[in-house]
Amino acid sequence: MPEPHLLAADADRAAVVIRLDASLADGRLTLAEYEDRAARAHAARTYGELAGLTADLPRPVPQPVRTRPERSPVTRAVYAGAWHGAWDRDLRTAWTGWATTAVLVVGIWLVSVLATGDLQYPWPVWVIGPWGVVLLARTVGERRSRDERGQLPA
Structure with missing residues (x-):
């Protein structure tokens, strides 16, 4: 002092x-x-x-000041959970997009098989397979998360 x-x-x-x-x-x-x-x-x-x-009290120990780097709006949205909520609301839309694409690519594959009369390699699996696996994992995760929070599925 x-x-x-x-x-x-x-x-x-x-x-x-x-x-x-x-x-x-x-x-x-x-x-x-x-x-x-x-x-x-x-x-x-x-x-x-x-x-x-x-005078008879111990001196306070100064705490180190931690500063965070400034986050971009996208990063702030992810940390705030904004994308998680958007994903939850758009889960049906994501599955609809997947199903539409699956029908389209399988249709193209079938037309090409019927047109040539030759059974071709089922390439649509590589288009819709990984996408479907990711959507399925996300859907299961969302349902488990809702169950843990005690919310009913939408």
Whole structure:
């Protein structure tokens, strides 16, 4: 603290009261001691008067300040769960898109098989298979998540 005879500001008094709050929470002060010291802190005029109120308390250990890098709007949305909710709402739409694509590519494959009369390699499996596996895993995950939260499936 600065020199004991200098006048203290409201911010200085508030800082002492915050330190007294922490000491009360830690069990270092009784409620009566805290009330007495807090009242004297609010009435203190100089740094010397404030220093006497916390002289028998351990000095607070400064905590390292952790700063996070600024996140992009997309990253913030993912962390806030915005995409999870959007996926949940659009699950039927995703399955409809998959089914439409499956019908289309299987139809193209069948037309080419019928046109040539030759059984060709079933390439639509590589279009709709991985996509279907991902959608199925996501659907099962969503249902389990709802069950754990106690929500009924939509």
